[in-house]
């Protein structure tokens with residue numbers, strides 16, 4: 001099993017720098033959440049990692065080998081949006097067949113069963129699918145493909161709540177049956193919080209967080225109480241945001257708490273991933 005290493009990757013579109021020197025590693029058999037606000041560069045990064053668009057500088061390597069012009073390595077990776085490359089007149093089952101020819105060992109059992117569960121007609125032409133079914137179709141191809149690394153770009157775009165639930169459930173089951181690496185790019189943090197093991201948060205073209213979910217949340221605290229007490233307790237800590245309700249204030253702290261004695265009026269609770277994400281990626285803060 002291979003790991004992917006991203007080193008000093010930058011991407012400029014004209015004069016605009018979208019990725020500003022990224023460094024991280026993707027390990028085999030993990031579910032990653034690639035989180036960032038609209039326009040943060042998630043899709044760009046996924047396209048660079050799968051050699052769909054060129055990078056401006058830096059390297060992407062798999063077990064030390066560059067991915068550029070390296071078909072053997074690129075066979076190990078699948079980017080969900082690739083199906084838009086297919087002729088829109090093709091029918092769903094034909095794309096399953098094409099994918100099998102390109103990557104080998106397509107999981108027809110899984111893709112066909114899921115088509116039934118989602119109510120996707122295998123004979124439908126892909127150009128005629130509704131927005132939601134277009135996503136479902138792309139997701140089914142991505143789940144069936146035999147690649148070791150599956151990059152899912154906004155996999156629930158346009159899906160209703162029932163279909164989103166079904167997708168997450170099936171993804172977990174499929175992952176348990178055939179471990180591989182999934183990188184899920186999304187801004188719907190709440191929905192993936194229980195699914196992903198590791199988060200990569202992008203902001204301003206840089207990786208802000210690259211760590212395990214549990215480890216990340218262990219450093220995220222909500223300190224609540226009367227404003228003056230809360231501010232004095234959190235002075236000197238890494239306060240990344242706050243909320244107020246009347247005279248009660250919540251300061252959001254990311255990082256170590258010190259050993260100060262907690263006043264009776266103040267309480268410390270955990271923070272969920274969504275709240276942490278919002279506070280970390282708010283403009284003007286940090």
Ligand SMILES: Nc1ncnc2c1ncn2[C@@H]1O[C@H](COP(=O)(O)OP(=O)(O)OP(=O)(O)O)[C@@H](O)[C@H]1O
Pocket residue numbers: 013018036037038039040041042043044045187
């Ligand atoms: N081909 C392109 N030419 C010029 N600018 C581009 C191109 N592709 C992306 N960009 C710009 O790069 C930035 C990052 O876009 P990208 O689509 O990677 O973000 P994203 O994090 O996937 O956003 P979203 O969550 O909104 O889909 C945006 O400012 C976008 O306008």
